[in-house]
Amino acid sequence: EQALQVAIDGPASAGKSTVAKLVAKRFGYIYVDTGAMYRAVTYWAMTHQVPLADDDAVAKMMGSLTISFKPGEPDQLVFANDEDITAAIRQPDVTNNVSTIAALPKVRALLTDHQRQIAAAGGVVMDGRDIGSTVLPKAEVKIFLVASAAERAKRRYAENITKGINTPLAQLQAEIELRDHKDSTRKVSPLTQAADAVLVDTTPMSIEEVVAAIAAIIKKQS
Ligand code: C5P
Numbered sequence: 480e481q482a483l484q485v486a487i488d489g490p491a492s493a494g495k496s497t498v499a500k501l502v503a504k505r506f507g508y509i510y511v512d513t514g515a516m517y518r519a520v521t522y523w524a525m526t527h528q529v530p531l532a533d534d535d536a537v538a539k540m541m542g543s544l545t546i547s548f549k550p551g552e553p554d555q556l557v558f559a560n561d562e563d564i565t566a567a568i569r570q571p572d573v574t575n576n577v578s579t580i581a582a583l584p585k586v587r588a589l590l591t592d593h594q595r596q597i598a599a600a601g602g603v604v605m606d607g608r609d610i611g612s613t614v615l616p617k618a619e620v621k622i623f624l625v626a627s628a629a630e631r632a633k634r635r636y637a638e639n640i641t642k643g644i645n646t647p648l649a650q651l652q653a654e655i656e657l658r659d660h661k662d663s664t665r666k667v668s669p670l671t672q673a674a675d676a677v678l679v680d681t682t683p684m685s686i687e688e689v690v691a692a693i694a695a696i697i698k699k700q701s
Pocket of ligand 1: 491492513514515517518577578579581606607608609610658662
């Protein structure tokens with residue numbers, strides 16, 4: 480059996496990371512959360528007084544920033560150099576600033592290189608916004624995962640509660656919609672469904688159903 484590249488893209492809170500993790504486990508693939516990389520850069524800039532809209536300054540900062548992952552439950556651990564930033568990068572201030580960082584061309588180029596290196600050998604499930612369209616255009620499997628904004632806000636609300644984050648549901652939905660708008664309308668690698676990606680609308684589906692649907696698509700390819 481071939482070790483494939485599996486790209487899972489879609490708007491915020493569509494369930495990409497939950498599903499990608501389970502799919503990776505099922506096939507013995509590694510899981511790569513590219514959103515966590517953009518979040519790590521955002522967090523690092525915010526805590527090191529680097530202006531978030533300054534592409535050159537943030538790209539320069541990245542020269543002394545190593546982002547890495549370690550196994551952890553329920554979430555993979557995310558490190559910036561030696562600092563565990565797993566919880567910090569999910570805080571609302573990072574979430575609401577990340578689209579600014581994600582619009583910077585030099586920053587995207589650096590992270591895209593890093594992501595391609597990780598995925599080069601295959602056997603990878605990578606989730607994000609531009610994986611099928613830009614990072615891994617030759618990925619054997621491309622999924623575009625969507626759900627209604629109301630459903631996504633509900634899911635994120637429930638997830639936040641377990642992390643002690645108490646943003647009201649209506650505010651969450653507004654923030655999700657704003658982030659999607661920014662991610663979809665930026666000039667460089669906007670959120671978009673690749674022509675050869677399979678659209679999966681998870682609104683009425685359980686996690687198990689989504690995982691089964693994607694696993695079936697992977698099996699067909701391998
Ligand atoms: O997936 P997650 O919601 O954690 O991603 C956080 C943000 O990172 C997105 O809203 C988007 O601005 C950015 N991102 C991106 N390209 C990716 C992954 C994430 O621009 N491949």
